[in-house]
Amino acid sequence: MIATCSSLVTGIPVAWLGQSAPGGLIVAPTATLFGGGAIARLRVDHGGQSASGHFTGASDFMRMRQQRYQAPPVDAYLPGDWPGDARPSVSGLDLEAIGDSWLAQFAIGTRLPDLYYRRAPYGDTVTWWFFDTAVTSWATVDSVPGADEFDVRQSGPRRLWDEIHTAWNAWQQAGRPGYERFGLTMTAAGKRTVWLDDPNHHWSPPAH
Structure with a gap:
């Protein structure tokens, strides 16, 4: 077939x-x-x-x-003004490394099948938004060219960026299969x- x-x-x-x-x-x-x-x-x-x-x-x-997923509006995750109750942190991983790799997205997406993202450019900065399909959690990461650390915000019972970073590390440690x-x-x-x-x-x- x-x-x-x-x-x-x-x-x-x-x-x-x-x-x-x-x-x-x-x-x-x-x-x-x-x-x-x-x-x-x-x-x-x-x-x-x-x-x-x-x-x-x-x-x-x-x-x-x-199977064409119809994502809910951002307001379904974040009623009120950004960043709401999100917890701030920083990350050393530039999201463009994931965005530029179809294979990396596949490796992360098969490990975390209920997550999706949107990219929002603002001048030189690109804000990556991550969401779960259960509409319980979200995260953002700001990708700034030349930066060594990137601002992270995470909200909800899940820490979506932590999960994504863990999946990325697992792929790296497996030899980038x-x-x-x-x-x-x-x-x-x-x-x-x-x-x-x-x-x-x-x-x-x-x-x-």
Whole structure:
């Protein structure tokens, strides 16, 4: 089965398992809410209950209509004036290093599948806004050319920038793995898990 439009990594339709021959292949472009996309090449098991395989390279396809995320307005996260109750801190990681790397966005997005971002340029400064789909938490990071430290604001029960930075560090510590080292397993029960090198080495929590 070959798909010609992109689905979320965590949203490849389960129905495709039943529509594929046992032992057959599903080849599908995928993407994350955070950015970055890759082609998944999954082998269906002979019982038709699961499919698993590596990603093969970068991709950029039109998203399935039912999976085009409609983000709520910023006011849904931040009623009132910015920065509200956000806690300030600083970071040594320039967000442009993530913004310039489709692969880095994919690595972070598969580890944190419920996060997305927006970029807001203000002159030379670019403010990165991060949000969770549960509409509970947000963060901003100001990217200033030539700076050594960058202002951070985080609000809500989650510290989104801390989570993103941790995911970035995990990718760095793993040797900045390329697409071909990542893989995906999906089951007929709807569980989808991204892994690194081996299906037993989960890169992200199982997603339903």
